[in-house]
Amino acid sequence: MPNFIPYHPLSFSPEEQLRRAQEFFDLCNRRRTVREYSSKPVARELLETLIRTAGTAPSGANKQPWRFVVVTDPSIKREIRIAAEKEEKESYEHRMPQEWLDDLAALGTDWHKEFLEIAPALIVVFTIEYEKEGAKTHKNYYVKESVGLAVGLLLTAIHNAGLVSLTHTPSPMNFLQKILHRPVNERPFLLIPVGYPAEDVKVPDIQRKRLEEIVEWKAVSTEQR
Numbered sequence: 555m556p557n558f559i560p561y562h563p564l565s566f567s568p569e570e571q572l573r574r575a576q577e578f579f580d581l582c583n584r585r586r587t588v589r590e591y592s593s594k595p596v597a598r599e600l601l602e603t604l605i606r607t608a609g610t611a612p613s614g615a616n617k618q619p620w621r622f623v624v625v626t627d628p629s630i631k632r633e634i635r636i637a638a639e640k641e642e643k644e645s646y647e648h649r650m651p652q653e654w655l656d657d658l659a660a661l662g663t664d665w666h667k668e669f670l671e672i673a674p675a676l677i678v679v680f681t682i683e684y685e686k687e688g689a690k691t692h693k694n695y696y697v698k699e700s701v702g703l704a705v706g707l708l709l710t711a712i713h714n715a716g717l718v719s720l721t722h723t724p725s726p727m728n729f730l731q732k733i734l735h736r737p738v739n740e741r742p743f744l745l746i747p748v749g750y751p752a753e754d755v756k757v758p759d760i761q762r763k764r765l766e767e768i769v770e771w772k773a774v775s776t777e778q779r
């Protein structure tokens with residue numbers, strides 16, 4: 555028999571709900587991906603709390619198939635930068651089709667990844683594909699969906715704390731497995747520099763889609779508003 559315990563949900567009046575929803579939207583809507591960092595350090599306790607928040611995400615069969623490797627050691631950050639730039643140079647110069655390069659033009663990205671050394675912390679997110687128990691293995695479920703949800707919470711927590719981040723996707727990224735000595739059941743998922751922005755940082759002038767572009771209602775007309 556499963557063991558169930560009482561759940562005490564948050565409870566607000568409709569006015570309070572709307573106010574909170576709007577405030578949270580305003581908070582999230584100010585988040586921007588930042589590619590230029592200051593080297594100002596971030597306290598370990600703060601990073602730990604942000605990662606704890608990521609770990610509250612729902613996951614397939616509650617397997618919590620995520621690992622967060624936090625790199626602040628300058629020599630390891632340097633190793634990661636060198637390996638990432640090697641792959642990225644090859645990608646930008648030979649592997650990515652012109653259409654992809656055109657799509658990235660507005661973001662101003664290229665193979666140079668200084669931020670991997672300058673940002674005070676790199677959170678390298680791994681998926682845990684299966685768990686090992688002696689000679690037996692137990693698979694995890696919906697691993698990418700689960701870890702994607704955890705990363706969404708992580709980015710929101712980082713932003714809420716007044717820090718900035720970047721979801722960096724070096725490709726291929728198996729070098730992270732080696733440099734960080736991860737076991738075979740873990741796979742690199744995303745590399746997230748965290749810290750403060752460089753002084754007078756600028757971000758690309760790009761827009762979010764309007765609500766009408768991202769939502770479609772299937773409602774009876776009386777229910778709509």
Ligand code: IYR
Nearest residue numbers: 642658663664722723724725
């Ligand atoms: N992995 C490369 C290229 C890149 C790809 C996409 I899709 C982006 O939105 C941004 C960059 C890089 O990290 O530069």
